[in-house]
Amino acid sequence: MSTYDLIVIGAGPGGYVCAIRAAQLGLKVACVEGRETLGGTCLNVGCIPSKALLHASHMLHETHENFEKMGLMGAKPKVDWEKMQGYKAETVAGNTKGIEFLFKKNKIDWLKGWASIEAPGKVKVGDQIHETKNIVIASGSEPASLKGVEVDNAAGVVVDSTGALSLPKIPKSMVVIGAGVIGLELGSAYARLGAEVTVVEFLDAITPGMDGEVQKQFQKILAKQGLKFVLGAAVSEVEVEKGKAEVTYKLRKDDSEHEIKAECVLVATGRRPYVAGLGLDKVGVALTDRGFVQIDEHWQTSVKGIYAIGDAVPGPMLAHKAEDEGMAVAEVIAGKHGHVNYDVIPGVIYTTPEVASVGLTEEAAKESGRKVKVGKFPFMGNARAKALFQAEGFVKMIADAETDRVLGCHIIGPNAGEMIHEVCVAMEFGASAQDIALTCHAHPTCSEAVREAALACGDGAIHA
Numbered sequence: 001m002s003t004y005d006l007i008v009i010g011a012g013p014g015g016y017v018c019a020i021r022a023a024q025l026g027l028k029v030a031c032v033e034g035r036e037t038l039g040g041t042c043l044n045v046g047c048i049p050s051k052a053l054l055h056a057s058h059m060l061h062e063t064h065e066n067f068e069k070m071g072l073m074g075a076k077p078k079v080d081w082e083k084m085q086g087y088k089a090e091t092v093a094g095n096t097k098g099i100e101f102l103f104k105k106n107k108i109d110w111l112k113g114w115a116s117i118e119a120p121g122k123v124k125v126g127d128q129i130h131e132t133k134n135i136v137i138a139s140g141s142e143p144a145s146l147k148g149v150e151v152d153n154a155a156g157v158v159v160d161s162t163g164a165l166s167l168p169k170i171p172k173s174m175v176v177i178g179a180g181v182i183g184l185e186l187g188s189a190y191a192r193l194g195a196e197v198t199v200v201e202f203l204d205a206i207t208p209g210m211d212g213e214v215q216k217q218f219q220k221i222l223a224k225q226g227l228k229f230v231l232g233a234a235v236s237e238v239e240v241e242k243g244k245a246e247v248t249y250k251l252r253k254d255d256s257e258h259e260i261k262a263e264c265v266l267v268a269t270g271r272r273p274y275v276a277g278l279g280l281d282k283v284g285v286a287l288t289d290r291g292f293v294q295i296d297e298h299w300q301t302s303v304k305g306i307y308a309i310g311d312a313v314p315g316p317m318l319a320h321k322a323e324d325e326g327m328a329v330a331e332v333i334a335g336k337h338g339h340v341n342y343d344v345i346p347g348v349i350y351t352t353p354e355v356a357s358v359g360l361t362e363e364a365a366k367e368s369g370r371k372v373k374v375g376k377f378p379f380m381g382n383a384r385a386k387a388l389f390q391a392e393g394f395v396k397m398i399a400d401a402e403t404d405r406v407l408g409c410h411i412i413g414p415n416a417g418e419m420i421h422e423v424c425v426a427m428e429f430g431a432s433a434q435d436i437a438l439t440c441h442a443h444p445t446c447s448e449a450v451r452e453a454a455l456a457c458g459d460g461a462i463h464a
C-alpha cells in the first residue's frame, strides 16, 4: 500500500484532468475508477459517442439532402447500424485508451474499483484502504428518473441517454421527453437516421435558459428538419406493451390528456449528481438541498482535505467546466492559485446547425439592470455559410451600452461551437464589441459573422 498526496475518485473529465495536472505539479497521485475504462460519462456514454452519432447522421443527411445540389450524383448510402455502432465504439475506445496512456505517462496509479471514503485521508477500494493527504470527489452524475416512467436500457424501448446511444435498431418512431441538450442532440440524430421524432417538453420553449430569439429560431430549424414539438406538456406515464410504448402527457394550458405511441422513448429530463456508495454522510461531507456536494470557493467540501468538482457539485453539467475545476483544484492542493471564471463558460449544442453561447443572454443582461445594446448578424449575409447550406441562423452579440464591453454572445450557425471561442477570449480580456469589430477576420469564413455582429453593436454591419 502506498501513501499518496492526492486520490481522485472518478476518472471523468473532471477527475482525470485533476489527476494529470496534480501529477504535473509534482504530487504523487492515484485515481479510482469503477468503470472498465477511463474517461467517465463524457468519453464512454456522453459527449464522445453522441458526437460520433451526430457526425455520422449529419454525413448521411448531407448525401441525401445536399450532394445533388452540388452536382455530386450517384447512389444514396444506406445505414449499416452495426457498422455505425462500431465506428462509435472505436471513437470511444481511441479516446479512453488515450487517457490510460496519459495516466502511465504522468505516473498516476489507476486504482480499479469503486471507492468509499472511510475517513479524511483514507479511501477504501475493494478490501484495501489507501492513505492520502487529499481527496477529490469527481464522481459525476447520472440520468434523473421521471415519476411514472421506468427506463430499461437493455430492452431498448424506454431508454435514457446511455440506452439511446446503443439502441438495438433505428426505431421508426421515437418520443423524446425533454427538449434539453440531450433530447435535441440525440433526437435530431435519430431524425436524420429516419426515425419520426416527437419531442415533448414541459416548458413553453425548448432549451431552457437560452436566449429567447435563439430558442425560437432553433425550434424552427429543427421543425424544418422533421422534428415535431409538443410544448407545455407534462409527461405523466409511459406504458410498454408488446415492445411498443405509449406516452401519456397533460397539456398545461387546459389539463387535457393525450397519448402518443412510439417504438422508442428517450427520457432526457436532466441529470442528478452521483454520490452513492461514497460514504459521505459517514465522514460528514455536506450536500446541498438538491443533492450536490457542497463546496467553498476553493472546491473544498465541509471536511478539510476533501474537495469536489464537476457534475457532482453545483453549476453547469459540462465536461469543460469539470476539466477547468479539475485543473484549478489540483493547483490549490499543490499550494498554487487555482481559478475558474464561471462567467465565461461556453455552452454548445452539437446539432446541425450548432448552437453556441457564452455569457449573458439579452434577457439576463436586461434583468441585471444594465443598459445593453444588441448587434445581430444573419448568416444569410455570410458567403461561406450559404455555400454550406447553413445560412438560417445568426450571431447575436450583447454589449454594455455604456462601456461597449462584451457581455455575451449567442450563435446559431455552422461550427458555432468553434466560433464561440473568439468571444470567450475577448470576454476573458474584458474586450469591447469594437475590439472584435476592429480585428481583421479572414474571408471567407463563418467567423466573419461574429465580427459583423460586433460591428452591428456600433455603426452597423457591412453585409446586412
Ligand code: FAD
Binding pocket: 009, 010, 011, 012, 013, 014, 015, 032, 033, 034, 035, 039, 040, 041, 042, 043, 045, 046, 047, 048, 050, 113, 114, 115, 116, 138, 139, 140, 141, 161, 162, 182, 274, 276, 277, 278, 309, 310, 311, 312, 317, 318, 319, 320, 321, 322, 350
Ligand atoms: P463523469 O464524467 O460522470 O465521471 C465520473 C466518473 O466517476 C465515472 O466514470 C464513474 O464511474 C466514476 N465514479 C463515480 N463514483 C465512483 C466511485 N465511488 N468509485 C470509483 N469511481 C466512481 N458535456 C459537454 O461539455 N459537451 C458535450 O457534448 C456533452 N455531451 C453529453 C452527452 C450525453 C449523452 C451526456 C449524458 C452528457 C454529455 N455531457 C456533455 C456532459 C458531460 O458528460 C459531463 O458534464 C461530464 O462528463 C462531467 O464530468 P465529471 O468528471 O464530473 O463526471
Ligand code: NAI
Binding pocket: 146, 177, 178, 179, 180, 181, 182, 183, 185, 200, 201, 202, 203, 206, 207, 208, 233, 234, 235, 236, 268, 269, 270, 271, 316, 317, 318, 347, 348, 349, 350
Ligand atoms: P436538460 O436539463 O438540458 O433538459 C431537460 C428538459 O426536460 C428541460 O427542458 C425540462 O423542462 C424537461 N422536462 C423535465 N421534466 C419533464 C417532463 N415531466 N415532461 C416533459 N419535459 C420535462 O437535461 P438533459 O437534456 O437531460 O441533459 C443533462 C445535462 O447533460 C445537461 O445539464 C447538459 O449540460 C449535459 N449535456 C450537455 C451536452 C452538451 O454540452 N452539448 C450534451 C448533452 C448533455
